[in-house]
Amino acid sequence: MSGGYGIDVIGGPSWPSSGNIAIGSIQWTEAPSRNLPSLSDARDGDDWRLEYDEDRFWVSLEGGASYMVELPDDGAATVTAVLEGWPLEKASLFFILGLLPLALPRFGLTPLHGAAYSTDGVTACLVMGDSGTGKSTTLATQISRGATFLADDACAIDQRGSLWPAPPYWASRDEPSGADHDYIGKAVHRAERTADGPLDVGCTIVLRPEPGSALGVERLPAQESLLAAIANQRSPWLFTSRDEQARRLTATTAVAGRPVGLARYDQDRHEPGELVDAIDAWSGSLSHPTPTSSVQ
């Protein structure tokens, strides 16, 4: 099994390689029964439980698989999966798309909540916004126009502000066909075009639908750009040491140092294609001065 985000997952079932240059790896093993330790912090969802401390976390899904992920500082990371009747491919896909992003900080990568694509093969465009604002729809529209898929849901950003491509599979409510697997209710299939390595983030779009709003994209000032990026850090409560926080702020600041545009539109009046036209017009008008930022 090959992972994504520059992280190889070794020893699991065979999945198509993302082609990424690996910056770390996780060893996958399977165990016949659950043996999950009690860790210092916990989160609960409708049908899952997550417990974590600074070196490891585990996730247990009601009626499904469990995963114990250990992340020592020496980089010898492991995941132990208890399938509990889940097909191996489903369990490994859930791990890659749902759990692997949680481990990104331990590989020097900051997970941001959003989608990403590339129209030029050189730079990435991030799409952020609250749930239901149209991130996946915007991504699907760009893909249908020939853009390269980079990420959906989790974007892995390194210290230079470059985006490491997601696994070659993606999940989208808006993709009508071609589903190979089901992942928490979403159709999942392999993207036709993926990137081989990290791409610099050229710009970020923050989607903000508002009833009655005119369609348009405006550039956010520096501090609002940074706050928008910070607000989209994924799982900021996990791994909270000062060094980790500083790494995340460095990566987030690097992204926010590139142009960030606020896209306003009316979901009832403006079609996805019109929104994408406005985004492309704005991003095409940008110049890219050297960002001036630092983290202490």
Next chain:
Amino acid sequence: MAVTMDSTVVAVSDQVSATMQGEAIVLGLEKGMYYGLDEVAALVWSLLGEPRPVAEIKGRIVAEFDVDESTCERDLVAFLDDMDAEGLIEVRDGQPD
């Protein structure tokens, strides 16, 4: 401890900050809160990496911005009091060691 013009102030270690185009964001790790700083506040923050007399900070602001000394003094002390209340700086009596 209330901030006066005779105080010395320094940023606590339990924070990380980022500057971008002259403005700054500070993350206080104890509360997990982000604080946005404008250009003047970002200048003050940039001076707090080591113990710094408040009077010296006032001098830098007056030199770089169009503000009279009494207004600067009032606003600076209020700002540093707020930073102290949020646990982002340490306030000491007198000059640095």
